Amino acid sequence: MTGQPGMSFSVALLGKGGAGVITAGDMLLAAAARCGLYGLMIRAVGPQIRGGESAALVRLSSVPVECLDDRFDVVLGIDWKQAEQLLSEIAVDADSIVVTDPAEDAVPHSIAASGAVLRQLEMKELAESVSGGRVNMVALGYVAGLAGISQEAIRHAIEKNIGRKGRQAVDVSVAAAMLGFSRSQRSAAPQTGGGQAGNRWMISGNHATGLGALRGGVRFAAAYPITPATEILEWLAPRLKDAGGTLTQAEDELASINMAIGASYGGVPSLTATSGPGLSLMIEGLGLAVCAEIPLVVVNVMRAGPSTGIPTKPEQSDFNAAIYGLHGDAPHIVVAPNSVTDCVYTTQWAVHLAEATQAPVIVLSDQFIGQAIVVADPVPAISFFTKRKVAEEIPEAFERYAITADGISPMPLPGTAGGQYTADGLEHSAAAKPSGIASDHSAQLDKRARKIADFDYGQHWADIEGAGELAILTWGSTASVVREALQRLPDKVTGRLKLITLRLLLPVRQEDMAAALDGVNRLLVIEQNHTGQLYRFLRAWYDLPADVDTVHRPGPGVFRPGEIATRIDAWCGE
């Protein structure tokens, strides 16, 4: 369980592109980490490539946090030029502090009307008083001061972030930050100093996904850029090279998935990463990997759809595409990380599953999880016994697609003498010869279904917390919000509640679910999409309690814990 009400401190830094609010947010998070705090940051941007308004939404806490709070304690505008669109996701109230520069335009009407306390800070003037000083550093010092972060930690964060630019640049930035710091007063922020410097990680979900892939053994990636998945590929590019692997930029997503399939056919664990439109293009390739039995991981960082949709905002609306998008009867695996840090684990698990079952695995991350940066405890390495069942010695009458009890057939890798076969998207016999014969088709369909259905997924299929006759079922980034919402509810409510967060979306785990739902008489399904895609899937495939409700709404705004707590409270009282 993460976060506790009242212990966290949320800051929004706004400014036009180039003002450096994202850099300031990064440094604020790093400085807080050095003081022993946890935290999270997301960047909110307008549609402009450069020069539009952007905001760093930072939340600091004395305990781990994996979602935004409902409101902001401090909103600092370096300017308010095009802030209106962003302000819809930055709630302020009479307890909030709004910091504005008297040299800039007045605060937008929505903020002025909130009753928030207005504070003037001559950011521009202060910055100009230091030769080469920048406004964002003044802003950093000021909000860090409000958050009770030490000057040493601020200095360290600046050093770490821009140290490569040289001593002079660091000194100038520190001087500007200290001017901001000197104007601030400590507000009701979480206590700092509880932790030890150097024992926290600062990591985004997309980088965590890359780390999980490398830990899982991925040594080939094919890349076609797409928001919001690109950082996975950019992070992997130099690190794969260091690991003796390769990343190849493809001409499109049709190429990237087929490159990954080709590399994996060669025996190298392979991955590609994309978002909705790219997933649509990759669907045919996924079917090929199913039929030819090629291990493959496809990370889909979901954004609001359909079509181009809202590329910079999250939505859990590719569920149906990931589950049902493939033509034919095409058994495959779909998993979903349920927090930023869980991206490490779930992606590593995905590689394990792909390699072990010789099948494609789709990882459904989303824009929130992918692009949020958290300060968290280090994610320990987990070892799976990940080994593809490879045919090293080829017996006489070897059959590549032999019908086996567990449905998994030894796979010869190119270079293995006597194992020559043609992997095929055509239906084939056990001996890998093209076949339109009914018995071959049914035997191969059964085998491919069996290896996915009968695989031992252990306890990883879901995270189950709490106990009671009421259950909430959720997945992905919504899970972190639900966890925090539950902490805000009184014990008399939460004492009756069990939280089931599905990590394994496909294949269905009817027996595991039956055990998890034992004694549960009401179920609430919570997800972020327009049609309740998971809810309808559950109704089709699982035996559920008679009383099942659904909370679902589309993006672009992420769920907030207050919103979910209200819905859960109302549902419990029904």
Place this chain on the structure above:
Amino acid sequence: MVRRMSVAAPCKLKASDYKSGTKPVWCPGCGDFHVLASLTKAIAALALVPENLAVVSGIGCSSRIPAYLNCYGFHGVHGRALPLATGLKVARPDLTVICAGGDGDGFSIGGNHLLHACRRNVDITYVVMDNEIYGMTKGQPSPTTAPDWDSELAPGGTGVSPFHPLVIALASGANFVARTFAGDVKGTTRTLAEAIGHPGFSFVQILSPCVTFRPDQREWKNKVHPPPVTFTTDPAQAARRVMTDDGFNIGVLYKGSRDIYGQAVERNAEFERDLDAEFLV
């Protein structure tokens, strides 16, 4: 079943040893039989070890070729043979990778991949059996079909100019460009062996008649002729030559010496520890 070979002491194999024994789906008289013969002869001439050779294809009559060979093969989806071959070769540079297919697979649905495979210059050989038609779907015009060729799908002809694969390959940076005629088994064998041996992306267009839907292509054997001059290392000269010829010059047109994409790197032993350290605040 496939033959068993010894890795330690590969014996010199005959061309027929590189055939899997599976009976092709091709029509009697199809040019692709000659391509299969030429390819196995070329592989035998190069003494390639079957398990270290992979032939990758997409969809179409000619794309069936991997299953007829005694080597590793991949019969993928329509148009994506080149990305499949690219991924395999980049991940496994120790293998010899040949990509094969037809004009619809390579120039229409997979056309974009041809441009980028030429640009990228991965060390693979791409063999296109060009019969100017979609044969597997029973006779529709392809990107290399003449504009006035009458068909059910395009009555009276498409009215669309044919695609010029060799010019496109040259312009996109292919490192070896040649045209052969399937019926000229000797010449095709020689050219394929040279293409496979040439570093980088080698592109070989093989005029391979479809006697079923294009019986007029039986005349190709009388039309083809060797080029008046030998190959060049100047892509501009090669492009001018091929744009002004009659389409029936056969032989090697161009040989380049561009850098090859995707050389494997040594694994860094310190690797895992470095990864964790970079996230520490």
